[in-house]
Amino acid sequence: MNAGQLLRLVQPEEEGQRLDRWLRTRFPALSFARLHKLLRTGQIRVDGRRARGDLRLRAGQQIRIPPALLALEADRSAPPAPDPVWRRWLVERIRYEDEALWVVDKPAGLAVQGGPKTPHHLDRMLTALATDGRRPRLVHRLDRDTAGLLVVARDAAAARALSQLFRSGRVRKLYWAVVLGLPPRAVMTVDLPLAKQGAPGRARVVPNAPGAKPARTRLRVVGRAGKVGAWLALEPETGRTHQLRAHLAALGCPILGDRKYGGDAAVRADAPAGLMLQAMELDFPHPLRGGRVRVRGEAAPHLREALAWLGFSPEDPPLPPWLDDLPGRTA
Numbered sequence: 001m002n003a004g005q006l007l008r009l010v011q012p013e014e015e016g017q018r019l020d021r022w023l024r025t026r027f028p029a030l031s032f033a034r035l036h037k038l039l040r041t042g043q044i045r046v047d048g049r050r051a052r053g054d055l056r057l058r059a060g061q062q063i064r065i066p067p068a069l070l071a072l073e074a075d076r077s078a079p080p081a082p083d084p085v086w087r088r089w090l091v092e093r094i095r096y097e098d099e100a101l102w103v104v105d106k107p108a109g110l111a112v113q114g115g116p117k118t119p120h121h122l123d124r125m126l127t128a129l130a131t132d133g134r135r136p137r138l139v140h141r142l143d144r145d146t147a148g149l150l151v152v153a154r155d156a157a158a159a160r161a162l163s164q165l166f167r168s169g170r171v172r173k174l175y176w177a178v179v180l181g182l183p184p185r186a187v188m189t190v191d192l193p194l195a196k197q198g199a200p201g202r203a204r205v206v207p208n209a210p211g212a213k214p215a216r217t218r219l220r221v222v223g224r225a226g227k228v229g230a231w232l233a234l235e236p237e238t239g240r241t242h243q244l245r246a247h248l249a250a251l252g253c254p255i256l257g258d259r260k261y262g263g264d265a266a267v268r269a270d271a272p273a274g275l276m277l278q279a280m281e282l283d284f285p286h287p288l289r290g291g292r293v294r295v296r297g298e299a300a301p302h303l304r305e306a307l308a309w310l311g312f313s314p315e316d317p318p319l320p321p322w323l324d325d326l327p328g329r330t331a
Helices: 019-026 032-040 067-072 084-092 122-129 156-167 243-250 259-266 301-310
Strands: 007-009 062-064 094-097 101-106 147-153 172-180 187-191 194-197 204-207 216-225 229-236 277-285 292-296
Touching (some): 019 032, 094 292, 147 156, 172 243, 229 243, 243 259
Antiparallel strands (some): 101 147, 172 229, 187 216, 194 204, 216 229, 277 292
8 A cells, every 4th residue: 555545635624623533533433542642653644744633624634544544444435324313303402503503402411422432422413414415513512411502513614614713712601500519709700720631531621730721710609508509600711621610629619410520529419410510501603694693591401400409499580691690599
């Protein structure tokens, strides 16, 4: 096999994708650990140079593929037939749609992207919404156990524009959380840099560790139940991995159910099960035709149970959407 057969060109519709996502799409059987080893050792190169997994690709770039990976390459000429059950399920969870995008309400427990131990995930299910050769694309992520609103681009052009909005911080996101314990102030901004540490698959983000990147979260206590816990509204001003979970744990009020960051302090035997964090609202400029898109979700069943456990009625009227307008409540 000659060297030319080991090169793959980045297509125009793939521009803006991260290198690691591009590779995982083409080589679905490639494990996370092996992928990062190949990148770290320079066996995968972009235009002849070593590259990090978070490199944003440009159309026409050449990606060198190690010969050992060619047998794992997906047959992109024959995508799987859309599953009608997936399509019905997804359509029922669409909270907004237009010619460029959907906003989908993802349930807790569904992974956004796949891996060696995650064959069932939202990215795979989105093939059921493909039409006229337009393949829906994810433009941001939520943790597997975080419920809530997720933006999906309907084609590559919309994906590029939406990805730029997220990278530039022009997408406003509102989360609700139920925490155990109380933050030190009812209204505050957490400005605590975060860095990812640990082996792939077991990594977690750590405050003020070497290589930490800026991470800021605005929070407001919507309601408190004595000293037991609180209902919080959260607006992340940056988009670091596990940012909200790490920030709240660092404040001493971990999200209920978040044993990864809160340990035993995040668990109560008498409380409902699940990670009590949900992406409730999105507000962003429309990527193609101007104006704004603003979408509000409804509290998921497990979050409603947690609010009721704290003493708040699931039938409380909807809250005003953003932190500046939120009233305080006491159970």
